[in-house]
Amino acid sequence: MTPRAILQIKNLSKTYPGGVHALRGVSFDIAPREFAAIVGLSGSGKSTLLRCINRLIEPTEGEIFFDGCSVTDLSLSELRRLRREIGMIFQQFNLISRFSAHTNAIFGRLGVIPLWRSLSGFWSKEDEDLAEKALCKVGLGHKMGRRAMNLSGGEQQRVAIARALNQNPKLLLADEPVANLDPALAHSVMQYLELANREFGMTILCNLHTVSLVKRYASRVIALKQGELVFDGSPEAINEDWFRHVYGEDCHGVA
Amino acid sequence: MRIGFVMSMGRIATVSPRKREMARAFIFDWGLVFYGLLLVWHFGSLWRGEAAKGALPLLEISVFSTLLVILATWYGATPGRKLLGLSQQVQPRWYRLLWIFFSLMIALLTLVQGWRATQVDVAALLNRDGFDGVLRIGSALLSPQLSIFDKAIRALIETIYIALMATLLAVPVAFVVGFFGSQNLMTVTRWGSFVYSVVRFFLNLTRSIEPIIWAIIFSVWVGIGPFAGMLALALHSVASLGKLYSEQIESIDQGPLEAITATGAHSLQVVWYGVVPQVFLPFLSFTIYRWDINVRMATVIGLVGGGGIGTMLMQYQGLGRWNEVGTIIILIAIAVWAMDFASAKLRAAIS
Numbered sequence: 375m376t377p378r379a380i381l382q383i384k385n386l387s388k389t390y391p392g393g394v395h396a397l398r399g400v401s402f403d404i405a406p407r408e409f410a411a412i413v414g415l416s417g418s419g420k421s422t423l424l425r426c427i428n429r430l431i432e433p434t435e436g437e438i439f440f441d442g443c444s445v446t447d448l449s450l451s452e453l454r455r456l457r458r459e460i461g462m463i464f465q466q467f468n469l470i471s472r473f474s475a476h477t478n479a480i481f482g483r484l485g486v487i488p489l490w491r492s493l494s495g496f497w498s499k500e501d502e503d504l505a506e507k508a509l510c511k512v513g514l515g516h517k518m519g520r521r522a523m524n525l526s527g528g529e530q531q532r533v534a535i536a537r538a539l540n541q542n543p544k545l546l547l548a549d550e551p552v553a554n555l556d557p558a559l560a561h562s563v564m565q566y567l568e569l570a571n572r573e574f575g576m577t578i579l580c581n582l583h584t585v586s587l588v589k590r591y592a593s594r595v596i597a598l599k600q601g602e603l604v605f606d607g608s609p610e611a612i613n614e615d616w617f618r619h620v621y622g623e624d625c626h627g628v629a
Numbered sequence: 630m631r632i633g634f635v636m637s638m639g640r641i642a643t644v645s646p647r648k649r650e651m652a653r654a655f656i657f658d659w660g661l662v663f664y665g666l667l668l669v670w671h672f673g674s675l676w677r678g679e680a681a682k683g684a685l686p687l688l689e690i691s692v693f694s695t696l697l698v699i700l701a702t703w704y705g706a707t708p709g710r711k712l713l714g715l716s717q718q719v720q721p722r723w724y725r726l727l728w729i730f731f732s733l734m735i736a737l738l739t740l741v742q743g744w745r746a747t748q749v750d751v752a753a754l755l756n757r758d759g760f761d762g763v764l765r766i767g768s769a770l771l772s773p774q775l776s777i778f779d780k781a782i783r784a785l786i787e788t789i790y791i792a793l794m795a796t797l798l799a800v801p802v803a804f805v806v807g808f809f810g811s812q813n814l815m816t817v818t819r820w821g822s823f824v825y826s827v828v829r830f831f832l833n834l835t836r837s838i839e840p841i842i843w844a845i846i847f848s849v850w851v852g853i854g855p856f857a858g859m860l861a862l863a864l865h866s867v868a869s870l871g872k873l874y875s876e877q878i879e880s881i882d883q884g885p886l887e888a889i890t891a892t893g894a895h896s897l898q899v900v901w902y903g904v905v906p907q908v909f910l911p912f913l914s915f916t917i918y919r920w921d922i923n924v925r926m927a928t929v930i931g932l933v934g935g936g937g938i939g940t941m942l943m944q945y946q947g948l949g950r951w952n953e954v955g956t957i958i959i960l961i962a963i964a965v966w967a968m969d970f971a972s973a974k975l976r977a978a979i980s
């Protein structure tokens with residue numbers, strides 16, 4: 375229990391209606407500016423864990439503290455205020471495909487833009503400039519006006535990162551951000567997450583499938599197995615034994 | 630999807646599936662036997678020369694069919710049990726023949742009764758005078774009465790405007806109703822589920838009453854005329870568009886919605902940017918199609934006093950002025966064809 379932890383997860387459990395135990399008593403702390411990777415087999419509960427943190431999914435049991443306040447008992451407006459501080463990036467990019475890259479980047483600040491402005495689409499100069507700056511950060515300044523659906527997968531994910539940068543959260547959740555991209559593109563996207571971590575000081579919690587990416591980018595690795603936390607430590611610890619421990623006896627690592 | 634699947638598994642696990650299937654088979658058999666006995670009773674009383682005026686012995690037949698089905702189910706297979714695959718063993722020959730005979734009898738009596746109910750009269754169909762009447766109308770249709778052309782065009786325009794107004798009025802209401810009636814957005818909270826059920830109930834209720842009946846109701850309310858027709862169409866359009874809209878909302882990709890929610894956006898923003906862009910074009914397409922349907926319906930509604938070309942048609946038909954009727958029918962056909970064509974082209978263009 376580091377007192378200065380930005381995120382504390384205590385005994386978190388999630389049981390889906392129908393009885394699937396996706397998480398069983400998971401606890402860990404994340405310090406500010408950490409780049410933590412969450413690994414585990416498909417179905418081990420990684421996505422569920424991330425979605426519990428910003429309450430896209432309601433946890434069944436346990437407590438989550440973000441920046442010192444409890445996430446689990448909040449009113450609707452408090453929840454919205456919390457979500458402004460927590461960005462999210464998805465495997466499927468989840469851009470609004472009919473809108474331009476620029477507008478999608480603006481969407482990062484929906485939580486702070488006045489309601490009438492956002493619904494009418496009369497963005498202020500500031501909204502537009504901040505979004506443009508974020509897009510330039512991810513190297514897409516020249517494709518601002520392009521509709522999201524006409525961008526390649528890697529570019530779409532970079533727009534999603536720009537959206538998150540523009541939101542400027544303290545914590546960034548990334549759910550397998552590169553699983554839909556080919557390996558060469560994976561690095562270009564991961565580098566922008568690294569940028570968010572180093573330059574913008576965001577704490578990052580990132581679900582990853584590829585051990586080489588974990589070793590290259592993460593400062594910490596958390597492993598889930600059937601909803602239980604089975605490892606929490608440095609990526610240095612990754613070796614054949616670790617691999618079998620986390621992924622099961624039949625798996626062979628690339629460690 | 631995943632939640633629904635898991636929950637339905639749960640439900641099956643609590644109520645034994647076999648019991649449920651048995652109940653279904655029983656209801657099926659009961660309906661069959663009840664209907665069969667009703668037919669037998671009906672033809673029996675005809676046979677005895679009694680007019681089909683007396684009260685139907687529904688209670689007696691119900692009790693009797695219940696007893697028969699219980700007996701048959703106890704003895705062996707029944708059509709319902711066969712249909713649901715609950716009975717595989719071979720039945721005695723006489724028992725099978727009994728059911729076959731019973732089913733054939735039902736089929737035969739149904740045909741006979743259908744013939745009687747619709748008062749099929751081949752002689753009338755082949756009647757010489759009748760033929761002449763049709764030929765008279767037919768030739769009148771071919772020699773339109775152009776003196777009413779102006780008036781008919783005006784009435785037709787009125788019809789198209791009735792349809793347009795009904796559609797325009799229905800769209801915003803259906804839009805809101807569509808959101809409140811969509812399962813994925815509403816059943817997240819308990820209060821939302823309640824609203825969802827209420828909205829769904831009223832949508833189904835309104836839709837199950839034909840627009841022509843609404844037109845009769847509204848013409849009593851606001852008086853015969855285009856206003857009544859427009860209200861009737863608008864109400865029916867709200868119900869059918871509302872259902873189409875909500876089904877479209879239910880089939881959206883949840884991803885963008887999650888992404889917008891995760892930025893801390895207000896739920897109005899979530900709907901506006903997470904849902905609306907995904908459903909906008911389908912909504913537009915449904916709406917154009919609805920306008921097209923409404924033009925046809927406005928014509929029919931005119932027949933019961935909903936204004937426009939339908940009312941005009943009914944007036945000339947009442948006077949027996951067949952040349953004018955012919956003119957109107959031709960104009961309606963052209964208008965409907967043109968709307969159909971235009972709406973198909975428009976919808977193809979946007980999708």
Ligand SMILES: Nc1ncnc2c1ncn2[C@@H]1O[C@H](COP(=O)(O)OP(=O)(O)OP(=O)(O)O)[C@@H](O)[C@H]1O
Pocket residue numbers: 390391392394395396414415416417418419420421422423631632635
């Ligand atoms: N909405 C849901 N309803 C019921 N069960 C669910 C739901 N979402 C996930 N699950 C179940 O919970 C478990 C954990 O799922 P989760 O998506 O968190 O795993 P994951 O580690 O992200 O897997 P992947 O690597 O495939 O994304 C799985 O067994 C899954 O089937």
Ligand SMILES: [Mg+2]
Pocket residue numbers: 420421422549
């Ligand atoms: Mg996942």
